[in-house]
Amino acid sequence: MLAALxxxxxxxxxxLCGTFLLTxxxxxxxxxxxxxxxxxxGLSVNHIGLMxxxxxxxGSLLSLYGGYLIDRMPGFGLILGFSACFVAAFIGMLASSQLWLFFLFLLGFNFAYSVTDVVVKTAFGRLLAAGEQSRAFSIRYTLINLAYAIGPFVGAGLAHLSQELPFMVSAxxxxxxxxxxxxxxDRGMRPAEGVAPPSFLAVMGVLSKDHRLMYFTIGGVLTAVVFGQFSAYLSQYLVSxxxxxxxxxxxxxxLGVNAVTVIALQYLLGKRIDNEHLQRWLIIxxxxxxxxxxxxxxxxxxxxWGLAMAVFTLGEIIVIxxxxxxxxxxxxxxxxxVYYGTQNLANLGGALGPVLVGVFLTLLAPHWVFVMLGGFIIASGFFYVAGASLPASAPRD
Incomplete structure (x- = not known):
């Protein structure tokens, strides 16, 4: 990995450094x-899930428009602007004494993080040769999980000292x-040249014709219900x-097992995943x-819990x-x-996870949470396989 860097x-x-710091x-x-x-x-488990x-x-819906902006505006200004929003959101959450204001800053944080993530992935496609991109994505994901290995322990230590410190350090x-x-x-980070539809609605029209993208997006939404915010919904389950x-x-x-497993195996497995056997890898x-x-x-x-997390993480290493x-x-x-912005809609599944778990914990016995999550994984498999099997259905220029 160091040789690639x-x-x-x-x-x-x-x-990549920015990805690590923001994550x-x-x-x-x-x-x-x-x-x-x-x-x-003083919120209940159900209300926390909704929040x-x-x-x-x-934030995920707004990131779709963020992807549209990335194809039309210099990346330098976008990264600076949304990084500033990221900082302001944590400061705002810390200063908020009213719940609606806290929610607005939390929304701004999710939007800023999502769009910055789309900028990074788009830049990889423009700055690296095709043969290097899969390695870069694996390195990026390894750094994300390294951050998740360190972050919760730092956050726990800071929270024991003061509830405000995690927000201050994040900012x-x-x-x-x-x-x-x-x-x-690079102040010269420019959008790629090409004949692009002039309006956001026209771009949405192009996307709607690419059935492969639509199937993969739906599959991503369903899968993200399960892995997108597993720490949040498992916290709800455990608190209940x-x-x-x-x-x-x-x-x-x-979080520790998840991060260590990814750090140890993500790069080794990720570089072996190829387009030729994509469907097989997804099923595994x-x-x-x-x-x-x-x-x-x-x-x-x-x-x-740790053993189950290790198996769960192996699936994450392959699917992402x-x-x-x-x-x-x-x-x-x-x-x-805008394609990566559309893929970011998979985060909608992550948003649904805590909401659905909160509802299930309120209405049903706790074990039904895992029955529901398993059903989402099975359903996502049908959409992934369908998307990988379809021929091209949208023009590339």
Whole structure:
């Protein structure tokens, strides 16, 4: 991996560094928002699910328009602008004493993080040769999970000192990237040349004709219900079925196992996933997801939870890079931003996860949560396989 990083241009390494810093800021605060909202605002499990899910849902929808902007505006200004929004959102959440205002800042944070993520993925397609892109995506995902390995433990330590410290440190990390990109970022980051539809609605018309993109997006939404915010919905489940202290222990264990497994195996497995056997890899990955969900439902101690998380993470290692590779393969160069923005709609599934789990925990016995999650994995498999099997259905220029 280090050898690959040495070959990459400065801008690619700077964006990878930014991915790590912004995700670290996210990982320090986000896993503990369930507990923060419960203690600071006195929200119930169901209302917390609606709060977190609604913010992620809105941020994902807005990121589609962000992808449209990426294809038309210089990336330098977009990254600076949305990095500033990232910082402002954490400061705003910290300062908010009213729930509606906290929600607006949480929505802004999700929007800023999603659009910055689309900019990074789009830049990889423009700055790297096709043979290097899968490696770059694997490195990026490894860094994201390294951030998630460190962040929750840092966040837990900070939260024990003060509930405000995680927000302050997250804002500081965003500021560090903002200043670094202001100093070293490429001011000449321009959209790719090509004949693109002039309006957002016209672009949506082009996307709607690419059935492969639509099937993969639906499959991504269904899968993201399961893995998109697993720490949030498992926190809801654990808070409902055990004590807050035990929930802390399990979530820290799960995030640690998830991150260590990805760091150890993501690059090794990711570079072996190819377009020729994409459908087979997806089926294997979804099968591992399903086994992990069954393991969660049967877990009775930290060892069981950790083993189930390891299996679950193997599915994540396979499915996520396969999605990136498929989108990059079918996206026209001048519409890469909006294609990746469409793929980001998979986060809608992540938004639905806490909401659905909150509803199931309110209305049904807790074990039905895992039955529901398994059903989403099976359904997503049909859409992934259908999308990978379809011929091209949209013009590339």
């Amino acid at each position: 040495k070959r990459y241009p400065l801008q690619v390494n700077l964006l 670290l800021g996210r990982a320090i605060t986000l896993p503990f928002l369930v507990i923060y909202l419960s203690t600071a605002f 977190l899910g609604g913010a992620l849902f809105g 500081t990390l965003g500021t560090l990237f903002l200043l670094a990109f202001l100093r070293y970022g 079925t055990s004590t807050a202290e035990y929930a802390y222990q399990v979530i820290q264990t799960l 990955g979804l099968g591992l997801f399903l086994l992990g969900i069954v393991g969660f439902g049967l877990s009775r101690n930290l060892v069981h 890079p396969a999605e990136y590779m498929f989108i990059d393969r079918i996206a026209p160069a001048h519409l890469r931003g």
